[in-house]
Amino acid sequence: MADKIKFIIKDLDLYYDTFQALKKVNIEIKENKVTAFIGPSGCGKSTLLRCLNRMNDLIDNVKIEGAVTLDEIDIYGDIDVINLRTKVGMVFQKPNPFPMTVYDNIAYGPRCQGIKDKKKLDEIVERSIVQSALWDEVKDRLNKSALGLSGGQQQRLCIARAIAMEPEVILMDEPTSALDPIATAKIEELMETLKKKYTIVIVTHSMQQAARISDDTAFFLSGEVIESGKTIGIFTNPRDKRTEDYITGRFG
Amino acid sequence: MRKLKDNLLKSLIYLSAFITVGILVWILGYVFSNGIGLINWNFISNEYNEKTSYVEVKITNTPLSINQESLNEKAFYNQKVDKPLSDAIYSEKLGIAVMEVEHSLRGKKENQFIVAYIENGSEAGEALDKSGKKIGINLGDVITKIDGEALEGKDLKDLNAIVSGSNESLVKITKPGYGVLTNIVTTLYMIILSLSIAAPIGILAAIYLVEYAKPGKLVNVIRFATESLSGIPSIIFGLFGMAFFVVFLKFNLSLLSGALTISIILLPVIIRSTEEALKSVPDAYREASYGLGATKLQTISKIIIPSAIPGILVAVILSIGRIVGESAALLLTAGTVAKIPESLFASGSTLTVQAYYVAKEEANIQMACAIGIVVIVLIIVLNILAKLISKIFNKANY
Numbered sequence: 001m002a003d004k005i006k007f008i009i010k011d012l013d014l015y016y017d018t019f020q021a022l023k024k025v026n027i028e029i030k031e032n033k034v035t036a037f038i039g040p041s042g043c044g045k046s047t048l049l050r051c052l053n054r055m056n057d058l059i060d061n062v063k064i065e066g067a068v069t070l071d072e073i074d075i076y077g078d079i080d081v082i083n084l085r086t087k088v089g090m091v092f093q094k095p096n097p098f099p100m101t102v103y104d105n106i107a108y109g110p111r112c113q114g115i116k117d118k119k120k121l122d123e124i125v126e127r128s129i130v131q132s133a134l135w136d137e138v139k140d141r142l143n144k145s146a147l148g149l150s151g152g153q154q155q156r157l158c159i160a161r162a163i164a165m166e167p168e169v170i171l172m173d174e175p176t177s178a179l180d181p182i183a184t185a186k187i188e189e190l191m192e193t194l195k196k197k198y199t200i201v202i203v204t205h206s207m208q209q210a211a212r213i214s215d216d217t218a219f220f221l222s223g224e225v226i227e228s229g230k231t232i233g234i235f236t237n238p239r240d241k242r243t244e245d246y247i248t249g250r251f252g
Numbered sequence: 253m254r255k256l257k258d259n260l261l262k263s264l265i266y267l268s269a270f271i272t273v274g275i276l277v278w279i280l281g282y283v284f285s286n287g288i289g290l291i292n293w294n295f296i297s298n299e300y301n302e303k304t305s306y307v308e309v310k311i312t313n314t315p316l317s318i319n320q321e322s323l324n325e326k327a328f329y330n331q332k333v334d335k336p337l338s339d340a341i342y343s344e345k346l347g348i349a350v351m352e353v354e355h356s357l358r359g360k361k362e363n364q365f366i367v368a369y370i371e372n373g374s375e376a377g378e379a380l381d382k383s384g385k386k387i388g389i390n391l392g393d394v395i396t397k398i399d400g401e402a403l404e405g406k407d408l409k410d411l412n413a414i415v416s417g418s419n420e421s422l423v424k425i426t427k428p429g430y431g432v433l434t435n436i437v438t439t440l441y442m443i444i445l446s447l448s449i450a451a452p453i454g455i456l457a458a459i460y461l462v463e464y465a466k467p468g469k470l471v472n473v474i475r476f477a478t479e480s481l482s483g484i485p486s487i488i489f490g491l492f493g494m495a496f497f498v499v500f501l502k503f504n505l506s507l508l509s510g511a512l513t514i515s516i517i518l519l520p521v522i523i524r525s526t527e528e529a530l531k532s533v534p535d536a537y538r539e540a541s542y543g544l545g546a547t548k549l550q551t552i553s554k555i556i557i558p559s560a561i562p563g564i565l566v567a568v569i570l571s572i573g574r575i576v577g578e579s580a581a582l583l584l585t586a587g588t589v590a591k592i593p594e595s596l597f598a599s600g601s602t603l604t605v606q607a608y609y610v611a612k613e614e615a616n617i618q619m620a621c622a623i624g625i626v627v628i629v630l631i632i633v634l635n636i637l638a639k640l641i642s643k644i645f646n647k648a649n650y
C-alpha cells in the first residue's frame with residue numbers, strides 16, 4: 001500500500017537576509033508517520049520545520065523560494081495562515097507553557113478560535129490532557145499555574161495544548177533536548193500513540209531517538225538535504241559517505 | 253606607598269558616601285523638624301481656606317451616653333493651637349457638645365466655640381446647607397450662631413435653651429482652614445486626569461513600537477524623541493503648556509492645562525518603561541501563541557499585555573510619583589488657587605505648588621515644610637508600593 005503524502009517540499013530555498021539557510025530542499029512527508037530531521041546544529045532543521053507552519057513569517061527579512069504543499073495546496077500561496085497553524089501544530093525545544101493555569105493553557109487555542117462554551121472547553125481540555133498521558137498527574141491541579149509543573153510535564157502540556165486544536169500535523173523541534181531521560185522516555189512513548197492519529201515531524205539531534213521513534217529520516221548538512229528515506233535504510237545502509245560519517249558519530 | 257594610596261582612596265570613598273547620606277539626612281531633618289509641629293489630622297483633613305456656612309441639623313434629642321467627666325476627657329480640641337476655657341457642654345437636641353477655647357493662629361488670639369464631641373445617633377454629621385448639599389458638622393468646627401443667636405459672650409450652660417427650633421435647628425459653622433485637604437484633592441485630580449490621558453497613549457505607543465513597527469528610521473526617530481523628551485527640564489514643558497494650552501487654546505490656568513502638560517512630561521517615561529516591560533516578555537510566549545493559530549491582536553491582548561502588566565503598573569506608579577513631585581510646570585499651567593477645582597477649567601494647586609506658594613508668597617516656611625513631609629511620605633509610600641507590586645508579580649510568575 002502506498003503511503004499517503006502529507007507535505008511535499010519542492011526546491012525550497014530560504015534566505016535570512018543574505019544568508020542562505022536552506023538550499024534546494026526536496027522531501028516528502030508521509031501521513032501518520034514520524035519523520036525525523038537529523039543533522040549537526042545550525043544545518044537548517046528548525047528552519048525547515050518552521051517553514052511547514054509558516055512560523056518564519058514572524059521573522060523580518062526572510063525570503064523563501066520554491067514550494068511547500070500540504071495536501072496538494074500551496075501553503076505559501078493564497079491561504080489563511082491562521083487556519084494553516086490550526087492544522088499544523090507546533091511543540092518547541094524549551095517547554096513554553098503560558099503563565100496561566102493548566103486549564104487556560106489548553107483552552108487558549110480553542111478560545112482563540114472563538115469557542116466559548118464552557119462544557120465544550122472542558123471536554124476539549126480533558127480529552128487533550130488524556131491523549132498526552134498527563135491526566136493522572138494534573139487532574140487535581142487544572143486550576144493551578146502551569147509553571148508549577150516539572151519540565152517533562154510542561155512539555156507534555158505543550159503537546160496537549162497543540163492537540164487541543166485537533167491538528168493534522170504536529171511539528172516538534174527537539175522536544176526532549178531540555179528533559180531528563182525519564183521524561184524523554186515518556187514523550188517518546190507518547191509519540192508512539194500519537195502517530196496513529198497525527199502526522200509527526202520531529203527535529204532531533206539524538207540519532208538514537210531518531211532510530212527509535214521515526215519511520216522516515218532526512219539528514220541535513222549546511223542547509224542541504226543530503227539523504228532522506230526510510231529510517232532503517234538510512235541507519236543501516238546510508239548511500240552518502242557524509243551520512244555514514246554523521247550517524248557513526250564521526251562529526252556533529 | 254601602595255598602602256597609603258589604598259587608604260587615601262578608601263577614605264575618599266567613605267567621605268563621599270558620608271557626605272551624600274549626611275546631606276540627605278540633614279535635609280530630611282530640616283523639613284521634618286520645621287514641619288512636624290503642624291502635622292496632625294486637622295492639617296490633612298482641613299481645607300486651606302476656612303469655610304463658613306449655615307447648616308440645618310435635625311433635632312434628635314439624643315441623651316449623652318457618658319458622664320460629664322469622661323466627656324471633658326474625650327473633648328476634642330487641637331492641643332497645639334487651642335486652650336480650653338470651659339467644660340464641654342452637651343446639647344441633647346443637637347447631639348453634640350460645644351466647648352469654648354482660646355484659639356491662637358500665628359500670634360493672633362481669639363475665643364471660639366468648637367464642636368468637641370458628637371454623640372452616636374446625632375444627625376449633626378448629616379447636616380445639609382440651604383441648597384441641600386451635605387456639609388456635615390465635624391469635630392473641631394467652629395460654631396458662631398445657633399438659630400440666629402450668636403454664641404459669643406453667652407454662658408454655655410443653657411446651650412439647649414439657645415436651640416429654639418423644634419424639628420430643625422439652623423447652625424452657623426465655620427470649618428477651620430489652614431490645612432492641605434484642598435491640595436491633596438487637587439493632586440489626586442491631577443493624578444487621575446494626567447494618567448487617564450498619558451497612560452493609554454503611552455501604553456499603546458509602546459505596543460506599536462515593540463510589536464508592530466518594523467525596525468527602521470521611523471522607530472529610531474520616535475525612540476530618539478522619547479529619549480530627548482525625558483531629559484528636558486519640566487519648566488520648558490511648563491512654558492510650552494502655558495503658551496499652547498493656557499493661552500492659545502484658552503484653557504486658562506486650569507486642571508486641564510496642567511494635566512495635559514504633565515501628560516506630555518509623562519509620556520516618555522511611560523513609553524520607555526512599557527517598552528521594557530513588553531520586550532521582557534519571552535519570545536517563546538509569542539511563538540507558542542502564534543503556533544496555536546492565534547492572531548496578532550489575540551497574542552498581544554491575551555498573552556503579551558498580561559505578562560507585561562507588572563512592568564506597566566510600576567511605570568504608572570512611578571508616574572504618579574512624578575506628578576506628585578512636579579511643581580514648575582504646574583505653576584505655569586494649573587495656577588496657585590488654593591480651592592478644590594470644581595471643573596476641568598478651574599485652577600487648583602497641588603501639594604508641591606502650594607508648598608512653593610506658601611513659602612514664597614506668605615513666607616510661611618513651617619507650612620511649606622509640613623507640606624513637604626506629606627509629599628515625602630506619599631513618595632515613599634508610592635515607591636514601596638511599586639517594589640511590592642513587582643515582587644508579588646515576579647513571585648506569581650516564576
Ligand SMILES: Nc1ncnc2c1ncn2[C@@H]1O[C@H](COP(=O)(O)OP(=O)(O)O)[C@@H](O)[C@H]1O
Nearest residue numbers: 016019021040041042043044045046047048059
Ligand atoms: N532568525 C534568524 N536570522 C538569521 N539567521 C538565522 C535565524 N535563525 C537561524 N538562522 C541561521 O540559519 C541556520 C540554520 O539554523 P537552524 O535552522 O536553527 O539550525 P538547526 O535547527 O539545524 O540547528 C544557522 O546558521 C542559523 O544561524
Ligand SMILES: [Mg+2]
Nearest residue numbers: 045046047203
Ligand atoms: Mg534547531
